[in-house]
Amino acid sequence: MALGVFLADAIDTLEKYVPAYSDQDWDLAEYIGANFKDLGVSPDEVYKLTYLAAIPEGKEEDVPDSSLRYFLTIDPRTGQSTIECHLNFIEGKPFFPMTISFKRILVTTFYEYLRERLFEVLKPEELLPIGVSGEGLDIPIKDLITKKALIVNELSLLSEVLKQLREKEADVIIVQDKHKNILGVVDSNDFLRVLERKH
Secondary structure, eight states, rough: HHHHHHHHHHHHHHGSSSSSSOOOHHHHHHHHHOOGGGGGHHHHHHHHHHHSOOOOTTGGGGGOOOOHHHHHOETTTTEEHHHHHHHHHTTTTOOOOEEEETTTTTTTEEEEEEEEHHHHHHHHHGSSSTTSSTTTTSOOOOGGOSSOOEEETTTTTHHHHHHHHHHHTTTTEEEEEETTTTTEEEOOHHHHHHHHOOO
16 A cells, blocks of 8 residues: 555656646545455545645644655665665564754654554554454563663763763663653664754
8 A cells, every 4th residue: 555655656756747637646545446446445544544644733843845756865874765764664674763854854853753644543453453353462571672771860960871871781781860760762763863953
């Protein structure tokens, strides 16, 4: 379905440069609907997706544009294009934090916005991946831990923490106050925000 949306957007972009407009993105949607019944996507789900794709008032700056050029451009720092990043996110695969679109929005900020929109619109059972019934979820949460954490004091300097991070090869930083209360978690996305501000 995600690839179908991408193809429709690609057609919409390319049609801006043809002498005669023929609404081929609609034709593609009709073709997919008629020939790929096994996708299991109902009209109601299509309308729901359309609603989710609409930008709420006041959220214009939180949503990147979907220009085909930016979709396909490979980010020099990560070696990854926006479309690859989006597909990895959808499939639950690892992706590199990067800035996307003309607005240079952090992809993690965009995905957080998407999660909020999904929770607003979908029922809890719809948020589970297709084919997942919820069985097998009665396992200790500790079994899901895959990241190594570095625990630091709230007054630690960023330069010192980065050095420890490299030495211990940790993935995330847990920040505690003097009473060992957890104040929050810092990850690579937060470092990227600092770098973006510097440049």
